[in-house]
Amino acid sequence: MDYIILDIEFNGRKFASEHPMEVIEIGAVRLDSSLQYKDEFSSLIKPIYFSTLNSFIKKKTGIPQEEIDIAARFPKVITAFREWLDLSTDGVLLLTWGGEDMKRIIQDVRMHKMDDSYWMSATYFDLLKGVLRARGLSNDISVEGAMALFELEPSGSAHRALDDAKMTSEIFRAVFKDLDFERSQHYVDTFSNAKERKTVKVAIKAMNSQKIVPTWDLVLEHYFSDKTTLVDPRKLEELQNYFAAQMGQK
The missing domain is CATH 1.10.10 (Arc Repressor Mutant, subunit A)
Known part of the structure; x- marks a missing residue:
C-alpha cells in the first residue's frame, strides 16, 4: 500500500455569497510502504466562482492570477488526479492535515455533478489529529507548527498545495511509529457547523x-x-x- 499525502488550496470571498468556495490547487506526494518518496502530483484549477483571486488569497498562497486564468477546470484535474492515484496498484491511504481537504474535494465533485462514490469510500487518516494524540496536545497546530515541534526544517512555500504536502510528508515520517491507523476513516457528510x-x-x-x-x-x-x-x-x-x-x- 502507498501513502498519499494530500493538500489543497481553495479560493475565498470577502463577502457573504450563495456561491461556494472551490478547490484551486491540488498537491500530493506518494510514499511507498517504506515511506520512501515515489512521485508527486500538482495542478492548479480555474474555479467557476470567484475566479479572480482576492488580495487575501493571493497574499496567502502566492498563486499568480495569470496561472489561475489558464488552468484547467476541476473535472479535468480531478480525473487526472484519480488516474494518478490508481497508479498505486496495491491501494492507497490518503493522509490529510485535518478534514477540510476531503470535504472540499467532495463538495466540488458534487457541484460538477460527478460521481462521488470513489471519494466517499476512500480511506483517509487525519494526520493533524494523529499528531495531537501522539504528543498529548489539545489545541490544533499548523503544518508549520508541527514542523517546529518535530524540529524539521521547513521548505518551499507555505499554503502552496504541493509544498505543504511535502512538508506534511516529513511530519508523517517523523510521527509514523506513534500513529494509530485504526483511526483511519471515511468521509461522512456533516450538516451542522x-x-x-x-x-x-x-x-x-x-x-x-x-x-x-x-x-x-x-x-x-x-x-x-x-x-x-x-x-x-x-x-x-x-x-x-x-x-x-x-x-x-x-
Missing part, C-alpha cells in the same frame, strides 16, 4: 452550572433562537445526536 455544535456544548455547561438537568428540548428552546437555521431535518438529527453524545460523556 462548528458554531452550532459549540452552542450545544455551551448550553449543557450552562444548565449544569444552574443545576438544571439538560434536555434536548431545553437546548432547542433557549439556545437556538433562530429556528430557521434548523429547518434541515438532517442537521436537527445530527445536533440531537451530538447532544446525546455530549451527555454520555458526563
Whole structure:
C-alpha cells in the first residue's frame, strides 16, 4: 500500500455569497510502504466562482492570477488526479492535515455533478489529529507548527498545495511509529457547523452550572433562537445526536 499525502488550496470571498468556495490547487506526494518518496502530483484549477483571486488569497498562497486564468477546470484535474492515484496498484491511504481537504474535494465533485462514490469510500487518516494524540496536545497546530515541534526544517512555500504536502510528508515520517491507523476513516457528510455544535456544548455547561438537568428540548428552546437555521431535518438529527453524545460523556 502507498501513502498519499494530500493538500489543497481553495479560493475565498470577502463577502457573504450563495456561491461556494472551490478547490484551486491540488498537491500530493506518494510514499511507498517504506515511506520512501515515489512521485508527486500538482495542478492548479480555474474555479467557476470567484475566479479572480482576492488580495487575501493571493497574499496567502502566492498563486499568480495569470496561472489561475489558464488552468484547467476541476473535472479535468480531478480525473487526472484519480488516474494518478490508481497508479498505486496495491491501494492507497490518503493522509490529510485535518478534514477540510476531503470535504472540499467532495463538495466540488458534487457541484460538477460527478460521481462521488470513489471519494466517499476512500480511506483517509487525519494526520493533524494523529499528531495531537501522539504528543498529548489539545489545541490544533499548523503544518508549520508541527514542523517546529518535530524540529524539521521547513521548505518551499507555505499554503502552496504541493509544498505543504511535502512538508506534511516529513511530519508523517517523523510521527509514523506513534500513529494509530485504526483511526483511519471515511468521509461522512456533516450538516451542522462548528458554531452550532459549540452552542450545544455551551448550553449543557450552562444548565449544569444552574443545576438544571439538560434536555434536548431545553437546548432547542433557549439556545437556538433562530429556528430557521434548523429547518434541515438532517442537521436537527445530527445536533440531537451530538447532544446525546455530549451527555454520555458526563
